[in-house]
Every structure is written in structure tokens, then in C-alpha cells.
Amino acid sequence: MSLVNYAAREITCKIVYYGPGRSGKTSNLHYIYNQVPGDRRGSMVSLATQTDRTLFFDFLPLDLGTISGFTTRFQLYTVPGQVYYATTRKLVLQGADGVVFVADSQRRQIEENVESMQDLHENLAEQGIDARSVPLVIQYNKQDLPRELIMDVGELDDMLNFRGVPYHSGDALRGTGVFETLRSISELVLRRLSGNAMPAAVGAGRVA
Amino acid sequence: MSVLLDGRFRFDNYVVGASNRLAVAAGRAVAESPGASYNPLFIYSPSGLGKTHLIGAIGFAAKQLQPELVVEYVPLDDFVDQLHLAVSSGQSDAFKQRYQRVDLLLIDDVQFLTGRRETQSEMLRIFNSLQSSGRQIVMASDRPPSEIADVDERLVTRLAGGLIVDIGLPEYETRVAILRNKCAEREMTFATGVLEELARMPCGSVRELQGALNRLAAHEALGERPLTPGNVRAVITAGRMTPEYARPAAGASNDEFAGFLSDIAVAVAQHVEGWRVRLGERIAHWQSGGYRTAMLDRALSLTEEVDVDALDAAFAAGVARLEQLEAQAVLLDPRLAGLDVFRDPERVADAEARVEQAIAAHDPPPAPWPAFTLETLIAGKSNQLATRAAQSVLESPGSQYNPLFVHGGPGVGKTHLVHAVGNALRRRSALSGPVACVSGSQFVDELIAALQEGTVDRWRARYRAAGALIIDDVHALAGKERSQDELFYLFNALHSAGRQVVLASDRPPSEIGELEARLRSRFNGGLVVAIQPPDRALREALYARSLVDRAANAEQGVAALLAELPVSGAIEVESVVDRVIHAARASGGQITLSLVRRELNSGGAATPTSVPSVADKSFLDPEKMVLEWADLDGRIIEELR
Numbered sequence: 001m002s003l004v005n006y007a008a009r010e011i012t013c014k015i016v017y018y019g020p021g022r023s024g025k026t027s028n029l030h031y032i033y034n035q036v037p038g039d040r041r042g043s044m045v046s047l048a049t050q051t052d053r054t055l056f057f058d059f060l061p062l063d064l065g066t067i068s069g070f071t072t073r074f075q076l077y078t079v080p081g082q083v084y085y086a087t088t089r090k091l092v093l094q095g096a097d098g099v100v101f102v103a104d105s106q107r108r109q110i111e112e113n114v115e116s117m118q119d120l121h122e123n124l125a126e127q128g129i130d131a132r133s134v135p136l137v138i139q140y141n142k143q144d145l146p147r148e149l150i151m152d153v154g155e156l157d158d159m160l161n162f163r164g165v166p167y168h169s170g171d172a173l174r175g176t177g178v179f180e181t182l183r184s185i186s187e188l189v190l191r192r193l194s195g196n197a198m199p200a201a202v203g204a205g206r207v208a
Numbered sequence: 209m210s211v212l213l214d215g216r217f218r219f220d221n222y223v224v225g226a227s228n229r230l231a232v233a234a235g236r237a238v239a240e241s242p243g244a245s246y247n248p249l250f251i252y253s254p255s256g257l258g259k260t261h262l263i264g265a266i267g268f269a270a271k272q273l274q275p276e277l278v279v280e281y282v283p284l285d286d287f288v289d290q291l292h293l294a295v296s297s298g299q300s301d302a303f304k305q306r307y308q309r310v311d312l313l314l315i316d317d318v319q320f321l322t323g324r325r326e327t328q329s330e331m332l333r334i335f336n337s338l339q340s341s342g343r344q345i346v347m348a349s350d351r352p353p354s355e356i357a358d359v360d361e362r363l364v365t366r367l368a369g370g371l372i373v374d375i376g377l378p379e380y381e382t383r384v385a386i387l388r389n390k391c392a393e394r395e396m397t398f399a400t401g402v403l404e405e406l407a408r409m410p411c412g413s414v415r416e417l418q419g420a421l422n423r424l425a426a427h428e429a430l431g432e433r434p435l436t437p438g439n440v441r442a443v444i445t446a447g448r449m450t451p452e453y454a455r456p457a458a459g460a461s462n463d464e465f466a467g468f469l470s471d472i473a474v475a476v477a478q479h480v481e482g483w484r485v486r487l488g489e490r491i492a493h494w495q496s497g498g499y500r501t502a503m504l505d506r507a508l509s510l511t512e513e514v515d516v517d518a519l520d521a522a523f524a525a526g527v528a529r530l531e532q533l534e535a536q537a538v539l540l541d542p543r544l545a546g547l548d549v550f551r552d553p554e555r556v557a558d559a560e561a562r563v564e565q566a567i568a569a570h571d572p573p574p575a576p577w578p579a580f581t582l583e584t585l586i587a588g589k590s591n592q593l594a595t596r597a598a599q600s601v602l603e604s605p606g607s608q609y610n611p612l613f614v615h616g617g618p619g620v621g622k623t624h625l626v627h628a629v630g631n632a633l634r635r636r637s638a639l640s641g642p643v644a645c646v647s648g649s650q651f652v653d654e655l656i657a658a659l660q661e662g663t664v665d666r667w668r669a670r671y672r673a674a675g676a677l678i679i680d681d682v683h684a685l686a687g688k689e690r691s692q693d694e695l696f697y698l699f700n701a702l703h704s705a706g707r708q709v710v711l712a713s714d715r716p717p718s719e720i721g722e723l724e725a726r727l728r729s730r731f732n733g734g735l736v737v738a739i740q741p742p743d744r745a746l747r748e749a750l751y752a753r754s755l756v757d758r759a760a761n762a763e764q765g766v767a768a769l770l771a772e773l774p775v776s777g778a779i780e781v782e783s784v785v786d787r788v789i790h791a792a793r794a795s796g797g798q799i800t801l802s803l804v805r806r807e808l809n810s811g812g813a814a815t816p817t818s819v820p821s822v823a824d825k826s827f828l829d830p831e832k833m834v835l836e837w838a839d840l841d842g843r844i845i846e847e848l849r
Contacts, residue, residue: 004480006488006508007495011476035465064469068476069485144419146261148216174419179464183471190472193479 003097003192004070011072013189015182016093018120019102020112021081024141027172028102029060029076032182035175036062057092074186081116090123098135098189100181102172103160105142105150110159117160135188136165139181144171213271213281217264223389225382228258231373235262235346239269242277242312242344246371248335249346250318250353253375256413259348262375263314266346270312280307281314288320288327307334311343318349318367323358332363339366378414383407386414387421396425401437409444420444483513490520499527500552526553533559540570565641567666568673573644576630576678585628586753588746591621591739598629601708605633605676609735611699611709615716616739619777622712623680625739629710630678639675640707648684648713652691659690671698676708682731683713687722696727709734742778747771750781755799760789762799769804 004011017025033044042061057077064072077096079089093099101120103113124131140156151159153169161167166184170177219239224232231253237245249266251259267279282290294303307313313334321328338345349356352374353367378386387403390396406424411417427443428435435443487508491501504523507514534550544550544566549559587595594616600608612629614622630645646654658667671677677698685691702709713720716738717731742750748771755762770788775781791807792799 006484007491007501007505009488009492032465037465040465064472067469067473068480070476070480072472072476144415144422146216148214148264149260171419174416175464176419176422179468183468186468186472187475190475190479193476193484194481 003189009070011067011070011190011193012075013073013097013186014075014077014095015098015100015185015189016096017076017078017100017102018089018093018116019079019081019141020104020109020116021083023081023102023104023109023113023116024139024170024172025078025081025102026058027141028100028139028170028178028181029058029078031172031175031178032062032076033060035179040064057088076182083115083119086119086123089119090126093120093123094127096134097192098137098185100185101136101138101160102141102170103138103156105140105153105156105169106145107149107151110151110156113156113160132163135185135192136163137181137185137188138165138167139170139172139177140167141170141172141177143169144174144176213264213267213279215268217261218268219265221389221393222258222261222265223378223382223385225378225385227376227378227382228262231262231375234371234373235266236269238344238346239266240273242270243342247339247344248367248370249344250349250367250370250372251347251375252349252352252372254377254413255350256415257375257377258414259350259375260316263316263346263348267312267314270344277311278309279312279314280310281316283316284318284320284327287315287331288324291327291330304330304334304337308337308341310338313338313343313345315345315347318347318353319351319356321356321359321363325360328360328363332360332366335363335366345370377411378417380407383411383417386417390418390421394425396428398424398428399435399437402435402440405437405440406444409441481513483516484508486516487514487519490516490523494523494527497527498546498551500554502552503554523553526556529553529556530559533563537563537566540566564669564673567669568641568671571666571670572642573670573674574646574650576627576634576643576645578631580624580627581631582628585621585624586746586749588743588749589740590742590746591616591625594625594737594739597735597737598625601629601710602632602636605636605639605708606706610703610706611711611731611734613717613731613734613736614710614712614739615714615736617741617776618714619775619779620739620741621778622714622739624778626678626680626710626712630676633676633708640705641673641675643676643678644671644674645678646680648679648681651679651695652684652688655691655694668694668698672701674702674707676710677702678710678712680712681714682711683715683720685723686720689724692724692727696724696730699727699730703730741774741776742781744771747775747781750778751785754781754785758785758789760785760792760799761797763801765801766799766804769801770808773808 003013017028019025029044033041040063042063045059057079060076062074062076064074066072077092079085079092099120101117103117121131124134138157138161140153142150143153153167157167166188168177168181168184170181172178219232219236222232231251234246234249235251238247238249251262253259263281267281270277271279291300291303294300321331335345347367352372353359353364356364384404384407387407391398391403402424406417406420409420411420423444424435424440487504491504491508494501494504501523504519507519530550530553533556534545534547537544537547537550540563544562547562549555549562552558582595582598585591585595594614597609597612597614601610601612614625616622627645630643633639634643654667655664658664679695685695699709711731716736717723717728720728748767751767751770755767766788770781770784775784788799788804788807792803795803
């Protein structure tokens, strides 16, 4: 799927929320869904298990209307975080214009975060995509939890953000950092309109 | 040791108010003497009001008082995972033993027991074992035991058997105290009245209160506007920290989305490159006209900037040519309007070919004379080579003998043969176009007329679209340079497209004077075959048919008698029959053998008994004789001068 169709004057942007199970990917989408006026959003498709974990994926289409003459649409997807849904994750990741990595800030989840980040890189590589060329933003979610339970953003960044991509601290349930993250990834993705697709890692600057 | 028990959650940093006084008192008692007073202790409250902090504080305090105590904190989810792992790896005994060693067991999120029968029964066993040995259990949940759905009765009675306490929403004073505590912890200061104003706002939990405080801190750090009690509400509302605002009803304000939208607009405006937009506009423009824009689309995918104006001009030139061609085609056949081929500037050549076809269909080249067919051609020894070659051509036109060059003296049936081939080809449905059948002199005349009228392109197109080309008397092109030139290109076009060319001449290619070598070699490149004057058997057949055709009343053996004398070809046969019939009419009607003998012996230059020399014969041949010279006077005057 191409990001932009100049003839039809359309921008279609697929953003995938990636991360370990229960890190808050679906919460991000829920929050966005609730913020967007009804006429701008499609119905959110969410296939969840009984215990409310994402089984397949969530899909939220957003119609941003006409921007600079371009009909602009965003498609937000989440992947199932649980390890055993690897195939679905690969499918959802296909054709993504940008990836938001939602990390769980809880101290006890650190290994899951690292594993999921590795999984992301493996899946990209499997599809023949150079991970460095894919716009990526990290959200350190659940920063609202008691300080004692979580790692602070600096610590997390040292562990996960080895490419120095933009990151945000978040509380997806209440919306802190949700739109900042979306804004940040959109900005990175839209840079590709300039033709010379800029790798997210280089000179992207930190937004926190 | 669990992170929950490392001392961050303590009683001394837990703000006690009316809403949680009972829970804290019970917790302290349990920490001081586990297993002695309230066992189990069940704490419940909506999320974000400090359950986790409280049970963490109980664990930490108990450990402080009795360091040798085994304290275990486990959220129910983890408990379930551990249990599953133990069962699947066959170590469920180790799992039981692990929990039976614990002196103080702290279990969080007990509401997740719902529907988990296996976990419930395991937990029941552990509870029985711990309680019977006087060890403490503390549980936290977001609802009281009686409201946890689908839980074993026995477990519910166990859970409810000790003390059940709830934690309510903190009242204003407690909220202020919590906020002040947090500020002290993080070394933040706010203007007087700010925290109080924040505490006055509705709030669903302590966690939300903290979130609101964070928002204020962030705002303060930005330093845009100093925080005052008056604008606290505005700042918090903008951030939508409270659940009421976090889930706005339909039609509620959507500042956050609007902000996002305006940022996207800026990013798009900033990153969309001008030349791509212009190119996109041109593509949309041409596409709306129904044109294929693959050429421009390719340019759009280049990373380097392209010269949009030049590219568009080239495209426009292609479109202009297509419009011209389409207009031309529509004049010939209105059904050709809007054909795909007229919509793709990359296929101008195809469009030109299509117009040629239309011209050929509308104004077809001369067709073979229908009277000449293979069925009426009488084959004999003298022409069998030529007729066999013609059969081969019909079996696979364009591939075996291309061109087929037939030569022979006048009247031997060349014209009949090539027209017959033309007619047979016409009947083939597989042929890609009409069969053009023209004499050499007609070809030349048409070209001259086309040159006069300036319609050479059109004239050319008629022949180019032909499925097969037949030129009789091709020697008429001798010395006509322009005609030979046209024939050369026409021949090449047809030959390369695999279309059959058949040529007839009174002499072989090598003997046609003033013929360009390139044409001569092409004529020789196929099959050159001669037709001889008819032999006796063929002559007899020709006479017999001619007499039948004219319904002449002839005596038996007349044809055989006539065939005794040689003739040049079928045409001479006809003239002999003419004379015999004429004589018969004068003498009573029937053609008798004696009449024929008399007529043959009566002499005259034209009689078969005295076969004229070649030069005289051509003078007598009605086909070759020029009876009227239209511009005779002009010629004579010219020569006189």
C-alpha cells in the first residue's frame, strides 16, 4: 500500500501498535477512538478473547478529511502481544508505514518488552524490511503506576531504545501521551512524502 | 523479594483519612502480629485508591518487625500462571510446598478468580493449609467477596471469614494531604491555593489525582502561564485527566484531536513536495480526460525531482496526436470514438495502425474480380507448377512462398490465377484485413491521384491494412521510381507482418527493366514460377468449355480439331471461338467440323493455321491493344516540336 497517491490526492497511513501482551496497545486505540468525533472515525474492529486480551487485532480507521488538498486517512492497527500469535503479528505488520512500540513500564515486564522489541525486528527482517528505515516511536506506558512498581523513562530508554527513536511516556488508559505518540509517529511517517524517506533513527530528535 | 515489598510502600507515606482509617488500622494489626487477629484480611475498593499500597505496606512492616518472616506478594494473575506452569511441568507439589512455607501471603486482584475452578480449588487447599498452621493471608480486590462472580461457595466463606474492609474515595482533606505529600516527595511547589483547588475537583481515584498533579507540574515546567487557583481547572480540563473528560459524550469538545489534526496538516504541507503535487494535478487532469498516465506515474515514483512542465508538454503532444487520430478515425467509423488505443500517449503507434485499419475498412483497396476463381481455372501441364504454388499459398498464406511471383506470356491465365488466389484468400476468415488486388498501372495511377490530392497517407494506409496484396502486371512499375519506392515500403510492412504478396508479370523479375535492385531481390526471394502457353490437351479443354459457355451448337470433335493448332493462351482461344460462331451463324447455325476446317484454312493473320509472329500477335491481342489515344494530338505536336 502506498502512502500517497498524488493523482487521487490521497494519503493513507497505516500505523501498527506493537508491544508485549497487556502493555496497553488497545487502550491507546480506545482512547483515540473516544477522542475522535463520530463522523471522523470508522467503527473500531476489535477481536478480543474472553479475558480481554487482543486475540487477532484491533483496527481503527480515521478519516482526517482533506489536508492540503489530500484526502487523508489513518489506519491504526494493534497486534496481539501474546507470544503465540506470531502469525497474526506478521500479517498485521505487513505494509505498515509506521510502528508505535508500546512498552509496559512495569519493572517485572522488562523481559517481555525486550522480547517483543526483538520480535518486531525479526518480523520486519523476515519481510525484507530494514528496521532502520521504518518510522518507529516508543511509548513507555503505565507511567501512572506507583513509582515503586515501574521503571522510569530514562531506565527504560536505556534498555529498549538502542536506536534512539523518539519516545513518550504514557498512561494510555487516561490518555496521557497517547496523542503525543500518534502525532510523533505521524510526523515521522509523513516525512516520507518528501520522497527521500528519512530513517527514523537518524537526526529525528527526541520528543518526550 | 517482590518489588512491592522493598520499602517504597510504607505506612508512613500512606495518607490516612476517614475513608481508609479502618483498613489501615486492620493492616497495622496484621503486620504486627500476622495470623493472630484478622485472618484472612480482605481489602476492597475501586481501583486507584491505595489497596496495593496498603498490602505492600503490610508486607514491608511485618518484615521490618520480624525479618525471618517469609512474606510473599503475588497478583492473582501471576499465581494462575505459576500454577499452570507447575501443572504442565509436573511440579504441582513443589508449587504447593512453596506456598505452604509462606508466613504472610499477600494476594492482589482476587476478583480475577471468577470462573477459574482449578485455581480456586488449589487456592482453597493452600488457604486451609496456611490457616490451620496459623499463618496470615491478606487479599485485595476491587469488589467484596460476595460480588466476585462464579466462585466456589467454600472459598467465598473462607474469604469472608476474617475481616473485610473497604477503602472509600478520599475526602477533600485527605486529597489535599495526598497532594502535599506527593509534592514534598518530588520537591515541587505550587502557588498557594493551587493544590486546594485541585483537591476540590471531582476525582475518581488517588491515581487520577496524581495524574492531575503531573499535569500541573508539566504545565508549570513549560512556564507559559503561572498557575493560579483560578486557572487550575482550565489546565486540568485541557488535559482531560478525569474519567468524565476522558470519555467525552458525542459532540463534546475534541481539542486533542483537533490539535492532532492541525499538526498533521502542518506536517503534510511541510513534506509534500511541490513538483509531486503539480505532477499529481496533471495526472488527475489527464485521468479525468480518460487518458492512461502510466508514463507520468512512473515519474512520480522517482526520488529525484523531474521537470514537470517538460514531461507534461510531451504528454500533451502525445494526447494531441491521439486526438487527431481519433478525429480521423471517427470520420471513417463513429464506433471508433473513445477506443482505448486513443487514450494512451504511449501507444501512438498502435493508434496509427488502428486508423489505417479504419481507412482500409472504410475505403477498401481494390478487390479481386469475383469472376476469376480457382474452380473456373482449367489446370494442365503448362500451368500446373503455378497452380500448385497457388494451392500452397492458400494452405499457409504469408509463410511458405512469399511473395509468389507468376510470370508468363499474355493470355496464359496469370491474371485469372492471381485473382483466383485473391478470391480464395478473401474467403479465409483468419485473414487480418481485406485482400488488395490491383494491377500495376492502377497502382501507379492511384498514387499519382493521391499525390495530386495530398492524400498519400490515406492511400498508403489502405494498402498497409491489407491482409494480402496482389499486383497484376507488376512490370508496369518499371521506371516509376516513386511507385517502386512506395511498393518497397508496403512490401516490407506486409511481408514482416506475415501477409501474403502475390505478383504477376509478363516476364521474370530479372527481365523487368528499370526495376530497383532492392525490389528485384525481394521478388526473387519468394517463389518465381512460369506459366507456359497451353499444350494440346489444355487447348482442347479450353475450347470445349468456351463452346459450352456460349451455348454454341457444335458438332462432336470440334474442340479437338480446334486444339490441333497452337495458341498463346485462353484469350486467343476465345477469339477463335468468336470467329467460328460468327461463321456458323452466316451458314445456318451449327458448327460442323467442315465449317471449322474451312474457317481455319481461310487464312487471315488471326487464324491458327498461320500463327503470327510475336510482334504481330501483340498487335492483335485485344487486351494489349490501345484503341484510343486520348492525348494523341498533344503527342504528335510534342514530337514535331
